[in-house]
Amino acid sequence: MTDIQATDAASGAGGTAEDDAFRVIEARELCLTFETNDGPVHALSNVDLTVDRGEFVSFIGPSGCGKTTLLRVIADLEKATAGTISVNGMSPEEARRKRAYGYVFQAAALYPWRTIAGNVALPLEIMGLDKAERAERIARNLELVNLSGFERKFPWQLSGGMQQRASIARALAVEPDLLLMDEPFGALDEIVRDHLNEQLNQLWDRTNKTVIFVTHSIPEAVFLSTKIVVMSPRPGRVHDVIDCNLPRERTLDIRETPEFLEIAHRVRDGLRAGHAYDDE
Amino acid sequence: MSRSVPLTVLAGGIALLAGLAIQIISADAVWSPSYGLAAALLASSYLLAIVWRHGAAAAFLLLAIVHLAAIPLIGHIGHGEGEMGPAYWALLISGWLAAWTSVTRLTAAARSVPPSARQAINLLIPFVFGVWLILIWEAVTRGAGIPQVLLPAPSAVWAKLIASLPILWADFVQTFMKAVIAGYVLGCGIGFGTAILVDRSPFLKRGLMPVGNMVSALPIIGVAPIMVMWFGFDWQSKAAVVVIMTFFPMLVNTLEGLSASSAMQRDLMRTYAASYSQTLLKLRLVEALPFIFNALKINSTLALIGAIVSEFFGTPIVGMGFRISTEVGRMNVDMVWAEIAVAALAGSAFYGSLVLIERTLTFWHPSNR
Ligand SMILES: Nc1ncnc2c1ncn2[C@@H]1O[C@H](COP(=O)(O)OP(=O)(O)O)[C@@H](O)[C@H]1O
Ligand SMILES: [Mg+2]
Numbered sequence: 326m327t328d329i330q331a332t333d334a335a336s337g338a339g340g341t342a343e344d345d346a347f348r349v350i351e352a353r354e355l356c357l358t359f360e361t362n363d364g365p366v367h368a369l370s371n372v373d374l375t376v377d378r379g380e381f382v383s384f385i386g387p388s389g390c391g392k393t394t395l396l397r398v399i400a401d402l403e404k405a406t407a408g409t410i411s412v413n414g415m416s417p418e419e420a421r422r423k424r425a426y427g428y429v430f431q432a433a434a435l436y437p438w439r440t441i442a443g444n445v446a447l448p449l450e451i452m453g454l455d456k457a458e459r460a461e462r463i464a465r466n467l468e469l470v471n472l473s474g475f476e477r478k479f480p481w482q483l484s485g486g487m488q489q490r491a492s493i494a495r496a497l498a499v500e501p502d503l504l505l506m507d508e509p510f511g512a513l514d515e516i517v518r519d520h521l522n523e524q525l526n527q528l529w530d531r532t533n534k535t536v537i538f539v540t541h542s543i544p545e546a547v548f549l550s551t552k553i554v555v556m557s558p559r560p561g562r563v564h565d566v567i568d569c570n571l572p573r574e575r576t577l578d579i580r581e582t583p584e585f586l587e588i589a590h591r592v593r594d595g596l597r598a599g600h601a602y603d604d605e
Numbered sequence: 606m607s608r609s610v611p612l613t614v615l616a617g618g619i620a621l622l623a624g625l626a627i628q629i630i631s632a633d634a635v636w637s638p639s640y641g642l643a644a645a646l647l648a649s650s651y652l653l654a655i656v657w658r659h660g661a662a663a664a665f666l667l668l669a670i671v672h673l674a675a676i677p678l679i680g681h682i683g684h685g686e687g688e689m690g691p692a693y694w695a696l697l698i699s700g701w702l703a704a705w706t707s708v709t710r711l712t713a714a715a716r717s718v719p720p721s722a723r724q725a726i727n728l729l730i731p732f733v734f735g736v737w738l739i740l741i742w743e744a745v746t747r748g749a750g751i752p753q754v755l756l757p758a759p760s761a762v763w764a765k766l767i768a769s770l771p772i773l774w775a776d777f778v779q780t781f782m783k784a785v786i787a788g789y790v791l792g793c794g795i796g797f798g799t800a801i802l803v804d805r806s807p808f809l810k811r812g813l814m815p816v817g818n819m820v821s822a823l824p825i826i827g828v829a830p831i832m833v834m835w836f837g838f839d840w841q842s843k844a845a846v847v848v849i850m851t852f853f854p855m856l857v858n859t860l861e862g863l864s865a866s867s868a869m870q871r872d873l874m875r876t877y878a879a880s881y882s883q884t885l886l887k888l889r890l891v892e893a894l895p896f897i898f899n900a901l902k903i904n905s906t907l908a909l910i911g912a913i914v915s916e917f918f919g920t921p922i923v924g925m926g927f928r929i930s931t932e933v934g935r936m937n938v939d940m941v942w943a944e945i946a947v948a949a950l951a952g953s954a955f956y957g958s959l960v961l962i963e964r965t966l967t968f969w970h971p972s973n974r
Contacts, residue, residue: 402875424877432869434873
């Protein structure tokens, strides 16, 4: 029961060339140990994970179980100490250099000296897009997150929820096929969060992007995901992978249905078991 | 307790009454219409301060009356230079306390006016403070007959300043426009460039920082004569001293500023696969701006001091430092003060314009918005 392989839940281990074309993330026996003054911290231990194109995968687990670290390894912000990982069939570094993903941090991390439009423009400037193309993408993506009309405001003039939406627009403007989101709604209140969850679900449904989403919240994970990766701490590892086959188009009402509650129940059990294992 | 009379009003009123009493009873008191006028204006200002306490209008009226009173207060000295007695000093203290009261009232009123007016009041307050500093200086030096060599009256300094404008201008051009500006631009520029290099190379950081530290600790008195030997008597050697003085503060501050951006902001640039120079220009240098301006401000003061002092160690017969050292020798202290006034003015204008540029460039910084 140590490592239920994420692969089993997906299209089956091994995989033909055809499968590989749809494979976005492929991690095998991934380990990451931080050397700290208090000794080594095993943030990730033998993590196996596959994510296929168009999936919405959530990482859920208590804090310190390595969710952020795993996301950062995928993003090449952290290097694994052992094991293999590929992103779009490349090394994470190559994928990063090809701007394969958009990353949404836990905090909005907008630059205070740039307007909202200027912040969304930042990655586009770095990519060397011309002015017309930038303007078009800024308008389209701010529209997508319901921020049209706030282009000329500075981040500190906006509420936390609006800032986080702006940071999502900034990640989307790069037009990546893969979105990595680290507890993007963690600091927001319930109502704003529900609303953004709905918007994110619609966005994913419409654009057919692959999303990897870190969260603390069981309802959020079940509502958004096609696959939920339950993680447990010390050492950080994948405890269980739960499929979540709700219809692609969802409204928040779905949270009242027996199917939803059944999956939520399984996730909760998984989280409990992860803890129990930890206590032994 | 809001009905009670503020301490400054109480003390000022007592000083006014005491001054009048002494004036009447003492035999050697100097009499003039100015004395009476000043006393009357101050008396009305205290009355006003007691009956009409709140609001910007009351504060401004008080301010106007107090400054009106300052004119006869200084005018009275003309009737007996160096012979002012306790009656006059009491009146002067009363005037100062009245001004203090008016500023306190103005500060209180500033809370209830629109922001633009508040800004004007915030500028007015240090101005009033400066005016009274000069008024008291003038009154004490002339009223008590303090020797010119010890401390000339502001009016004497002003007269000298107006009379010697061509000389002062020539000195200003030599010291400020040439030595300070050239040295400042070079020193800050090299410091900045070095910081960028050091930031990129850990080897340079370890090798250069101790050397830079040592250079910054060099005493200007030792360096200046050597620079004269290297670069000659003219402004170039002074500029060299300024370069040495301004280099290190810029290096240290820029280095600190370059590491001011948060890890998350740098990670963000990494996810965009931004190049080194893109990260530098679009993130790290912007975050470093407050630190860089800090150095620019410190250096504006250092540069002026450095250029003036290094002129004490050999110079052509022009320059602010040269003038100060020679005129002190000739006991022309008013000329020294005129140079000091020019230096203070130039220094403040330099500093002030840096602050203005900083405000527009770092409007986004939490301390400015
Ligand atoms: N840079 C780091 N240096 C040392 N330890 C770290 C570092 N980043 C994370 N860790 C440790 O790794 C573990 C997993 O962290 P993280 O991935 O942030 O957990 P989560 O996101 O699930 O809360 C934690 O114990 C954390 O303290
Ligand atoms: Mg985390």
